Amino acid sequence: MTYNDVLARELKADVKVLIRDYLKSHEDEQQFPRELLYQFIEQFDIFSLLLDSQDSVLRTEFLTFIRLISKDFPAFSAVLLTQACYGIYPILRYGSQEQKSRYVEPLVRGEILAGLGFSEGKLMDSLEVIATTARKTETGWSLTGKKSIVSNCRYTDILLILAKVQEANGEDGYGFFIVDTTRPGVAFGDDIAKPGLQGLPVNSVTFDQVILPEDSLLGLTLNGETQLNDIIKKLQLGLSAISIGISEGAFETGLAFVKVKRRFGKPLIDATVYQHQFADLYTKLCAAESYFASYKDRMKADSLFVSQIKLYTTKVAIEISEEIIRLIGPLQTLDDIPIDRYLKDAKTIEIYGKSGDSIRKRIAAQWIKE
Template identity: 25%
Template sequence: MDFELTEEQKEIKRAVREFTEKEFKPEIAREYDLKEEFPWEIYRKCAKLGFIAPHFEEEYGGQGLSFFDYLLIIEELCRADSTLGTAMITGPFGGELIHMFGSEEQKKKYLPPITRGEWVSSAAFTEPNHGSDITFLETTAKPEGDHYIINGTKTLITNAPIASFIVVLCQVKPEAGVKGQSLFVVDRDVEGLDITKIEHKMGIKASPIGEISFNSVRVPKNALVGCEFMGFYHSMEFFDVTRVGVAAQALGMAQGAYEKALKYAKERMQFGRRLSDFQVIQHKLVDMATALESARLLVYKAAWYIDKGRIIPELSCMAKNLATSTAVKVVNDALQIFGGYGYISDYDIERYYRDVRITEIYEGTTEIQKNIAARFLLGK
């Protein structure tokens, strides 16, 4: 067991940090947060350096890196800035499903434009009446000759307003429940697809979300992603992997907030002394650092197993739960160290506070993660 990163991994982190120090300027991040716009120019620069979906194979434009290496990139991007970092890592979201389950034809069509930074993608699961519960869906795909006809609505979908394609989970056989669901890839310009941007989110405002309406959208049979009627199970395996990515995202945000609070505590004078001279602040900083190190070990362990070909659902859930709850607590404590200044937008800790909260909600709420882990632990 070796807890030391390899020289190659250290170089990856250095390269990402060099990029973010040049491109992730606080004033730029605040501007995108205020305008609620996706940072296309920075995204393309990030892709040019190979940081977008670097774990995709080289034939699809990736770097062929391990999943663990990819987590190091996620963590470093979000450490540098919670808003811009999140925008960088969510671009390939729907493409991950193509990468995991798509046909060779689908991979060649959809993955290279993602790694080049030309496209972003969406994955559509959540419905107005079905959030965490996707065991039955109102969005349907009806076979008709050589096509499927999709009808229904998906909401709160990451990247929907700007995605070039969407991978959508549909109910094909209503009477079969989860055994009657399939995944389909839908191009943005298809007839009957209507996308509405949802505005005024609390955080991660540079990563747009939207509502998607499918009005008799016709897709060919080869739009099926993975095996027919395996959509639910493909989606669960997908989440078992991507949840570890969310954990790394949360860790990065929290690490960035911790570093800002540490620097501020060393500089801020109160009662004739630096904040860092007060024992109560020292203890708070130690608790923050300890919590981060503990969560990081579990996240790295989950990623290590994924690279070994062992996806352990309960471990992914525990890693996401611990990392996201730790991150929310650490960012909250960081803001507390800043005091009143932490509550205003001139100090970026306020933005980190708004951004980190989503990590306990999307890709499975904290409560759902515990339910899943409990089923595996209890053998149910």
């Protein structure tokens, strides 16, 4: 397996019980799981796993949590991943000492929630398409613009917003600005509908001449392109862990269904055709796990490789969920099996953290002649 086997065995029962009890008492899947978030922080201190190194989001223990949770509640994994990769990691890795002192511990304890905005609804081949601007003032900055997709948005206390800045030499620079969401001029749009990951709210957010202090620039330097590429790389690795968790959840749920005796006296798995089909699905899942495990050798030097892992693991999650639905869908008249939820969640992960098509375009670029 690609995560810590011992830790996974230790955590599996506790994680499952917390999620099961939460889902039983919260019928509205679209409700933001704040209560569950606090339970995980209190019981597991989950975000403290990010503090040991600058590459802390990649720690096996954190990915183990993400993957285990995704087998039962992928949307909650995405909520945790947003806080980690779009809040804690950027400030821990790139923030000034004062910014780290102000924000990291409250973020780790869940006292403040964070989100990050870079997308403006355009294909981002380069940062030149960024229209959100931060204008230097005598006392700080004035932020104006709109981000089209921001996760956890209306529940956040701070947002990290990528903006364009005209530098003294007349050239454009880019940086992330830490924005208190209670500041005048910050406005959230309505929730954006999506096929899955119910419980992970996504909104647009508009900034109308929002006045920011001088030290709101992340790291006090215009280093937006490097920061964005690194943050997205970390996020995509976490999304790959979620995708594998979805694959495991769908596979194990389907396998449990075909192992139960039916009215004709035998479980479906006794039939050779089902044995072969589930063997093929298991092989596909193992291939995705092995591909995911290879990130450690190439992650630092090859961001495209991590994107490819995300593309493949998401594709496998979709394919396994679809095949399980095809195999058992007509038979599950009496069983409450949420395979369709796995499929919807996998399809939503496919477009989160740079879409599959944008990754395919990057891969294909190496074969296109100038």
